[in-house]
Amino acid sequence: MPTTVPTPQPVPPLLQIEDLHVEFDTPDGTVEAVAGVGFSVGAQETVAVVGESGSGKTVTALAVLQLLDGGRISRGRVLWDGTDLTGLDRRALRRIRGNEIAMIFQDPMTSLDPLYTVGHQIVEGLRLHRRIDKRAARGRASSCWSRSHARPAPQARRYPHQLSGGQRQRVMIAIALACSPRLLIADEPTTALDVTIEAQILELLRELQAEYRSAMLLVTHDMGVVAETADRVVVFYAGQVVEQGPTAEVLRDPQHPYTAALLAAVPSGETDRAEPLAAIPGVVPPLRAMPSGCRFHTRCARAWDDCARDEPPLLPLPGGRSARCLLHRSGTALQAAAVKGA
Ligand SMILES: Nc1ncnc2c1ncn2[C@@H]1O[C@H](COP(=O)(O)OP(=O)(O)OP(=O)(O)O)[C@@H](O)[C@H]1O
Ligand SMILES: [Mg+2]
Numbered sequence: 001m002p003t004t005v006p007t008p009q010p011v012p013p014l015l016q017i018e019d020l021h022v023e024f025d026t027p028d029g030t031v032e033a034v035a036g037v038g039f040s041v042g043a044q045e046t047v048a049v050v051g052e053s054g055s056g057k058t059v060t061a062l063a064v065l066q067l068l069d070g071g072r073i074s075r076g077r078v079l080w081d082g083t084d085l086t087g088l089d090r091r092a093l094r095r096i097r098g099n100e101i102a103m104i105f106q107d108p109m110t111s112l113d114p115l116y117t118v119g120h121q122i123v124e125g126l127r128l129h130r131r132i133d134k135r136a137a138r139g140r141a142s143s144c145w146s147r148s149h150a151r152p153a154p155q156a157r158r159y160p161h162q163l164s165g166g167q168r169q170r171v172m173i174a175i176a177l178a179c180s181p182r183l184l185i186a187d188e189p190t191t192a193l194d195v196t197i198e199a200q201i202l203e204l205l206r207e208l209q210a211e212y213r214s215a216m217l218l219v220t221h222d223m224g225v226v227a228e229t230a231d232r233v234v235v236f237y238a239g240q241v242v243e244q245g246p247t248a249e250v251l252r253d254p255q256h257p258y259t260a261a262l263l264a265a266v267p268s269g270e271t272d273r274a275e276p277l278a279a280i281p282g283v284v285p286p287l288r289a290m291p292s293g294c295r296f297h298t299r300c301a302r303a304w305d306d307c308a309r310d311e312p313p314l315l316p317l318p319g320g321r322s323a324r325c326l327l328h329r330s331g332t333a334l335q336a337a338a339v340k341g342a
Contacts, residue, residue: 012081012082013040013042013043013079014040014041014042014045014080014182014183014215015040015064015078015079015080015101015183015215015217016040016077016078016079017038017039017040017060017064017076017077017078018038018076018077018078018079019036019038019075019076019077020034020037020038020060020063020073020075020076020077021034021035021036021073021074021076022056022059022060022063022068022071022072022073022074023072023074024070024071025070028288029288031288032074032239032287033059033071033239033287034056034059034060034063034239035056035238035239035240035290036075036076036239036240037056037060037076037236037239037241038076038241038314039234039241039244041183041215041216041217042215043182043215044213044214044215045215045216045231045232046209046215046216046218046229046230046231046232047215047216047217047218047230047231047232047233047234048218048219048220048225048226048233048234048247049217049218049219049220049233049234049236050219050223050226050233050234050235050236050262051235051236051237051262052237052262052280053221053284054284055236055237055238055239055284056236056239056240057187057219057236058219059071060236061103061187061217061219063078064078064085064101064185064217065093065096065097065103065185066085066086066088066093067097067103073086080096080100080101098125098128098179098181099179099181100181100182100183101182101183101184101185102176102177102179102181102183102184102185103176103184103185103186103187104169104172104173104176104184104185104186104187105172105188105189106187106188106189106191106192107192108160108165108171108172109160109168111172112160112168112171112172113160114159114160114161115159116159117156117157117159118155118156118158118160118163118168118171119141119155119157121171121175122141122144122156122171122174122175122178123137123138123141124137125175125178125179126140126141126178126179140178141174141178144174144175144178155167155171165193165197166197166200166201169190169193169201170201170204173201173204173205173208177208177212177214180212180214181212181214182215183214183215183216183217184205184209184215184216184217185216185217185219186205186216186217186218186219187219188219188220188221189201189202189205189218190202190220190225202225202228202229205229206229216229218230223251223262223263223266224266226251227247230247231246232244232245232246233245233246233247233250233251235250235256235258235259235262237258237284237295237296238285238290238295238296239295240324241314241322241324242256242258242259242296242314242323242324242325243255243256243258243259243324243325244314244321244322245317245319245320245321245322246320249321250321255317255321255328256296256324256325257296257300257301257302257303257325257327258280258296258299258300259323261280262280265279265280280299281299282298282299285298291308292308292311293306293307293309293310293311293312294307294310294311294312294324294326302327306326307326310326312324312325312326312328312329315328315329
């Protein structure tokens with residue numbers, strides 16, 4: 001009898017965002033802050049989201065957990081392990097938040113309650129999500145606490161305002177990881193810290209992520225952090241994904257002129273100090289006045305007539321990459337190479 005070799009089934013991603021649109025009602029009308037974003041995060045994978053200020057990184061992260069303040073998902077799906085989170089009721093969402101997906105914000109002060117000691121907040125967070133008694137929660141909190149290198153006493157008895165920014169972020173990391181989430185969303189977790197503390201916090205995040213086998217969605221401005229931390233990178237521009245792919249390849253050989261320009265604006269060890277860094281001309285267009293065609297064409301050194309007219313889709317490229325640029329419409333190697341020189 002012939003033996004049939006079973007075809008390996010593709011592993012579904014842990015988080016899959018599909019065609020996500022987010023709107024806000026403002027006094028001047030409705031604006032669309034996220035306009036068709038899609039990307040995925042696999043189990044234990046680290047995915048970095050980069051892009052200029054206002055490109056929709058935080059709104060996307062908040063939309064995953066349905067934490068949009070005054071905004072709504074107008075279209076698209078957020079699949080968590082195959083279940084669409086956009087259709088879940090509050091109770092089901094609460095079970096997932098903190099327990100399966102945890103989030104760390106740029107400013108820990110906004111997420112810590114000023115009225116309670118930080119030790120109390122870790123214990124209560126655990127009791128809420130894990131439904132364990134106080135004693136068990138205290139034991140687990142203490143182990144997370146020491147793993148996050150926040151000195152247990154007297155720090156645990158302090159209130160958030162009595163700790164430094166770095167210590168507060170360690171507390172947030174301890175709270176976030178106390179329930180061993182399968183995904184950690186970290187939105188600019190080190191932007192408010194100085195560089196030495198930043199390096200320590202990133203190291204801690206990486207260490208704990210490996211220990212707890214969590215996936216991480218890391219929002220950052222810093223290409224150095226991307227290079228050191230992420231398996232894959234997703235580049236945002238004006239509420240859309242313009243490029244995504246494995247980190248090393250995207251950084252070495254960007255396929256979208258915006259990614260190339262972002263990278264050219266980053267100082268590197270090889271940069272000639274006498275030569276100024278290339279700034280991207282202009283600013284991200286306001287939500288109410290998005291240009292027609294490609295949203296980046298008004299700032300793009302490689303734009304031609306078609307770019308003002310045709311809105312490029314996110315085009316698949318070899319090696320699990322994709323880019324939203326007309327240069328790839330017919331996908332020739334020559335055109336792809338041309339992007340690098342943008
Ligand atoms: N509550 C809100 N009401 C109206 N517009 C909003 C609201 N929250 C965000 N926006 C708009 O959505 C867009 C995307 O904002 P978002 O905070 O996601 O940017 P970002 O990429 O995280 O930027 P940064 O790097 O500065 O954190 C911006 O134009 C912002 O003004
Ligand atoms: Mg943000």
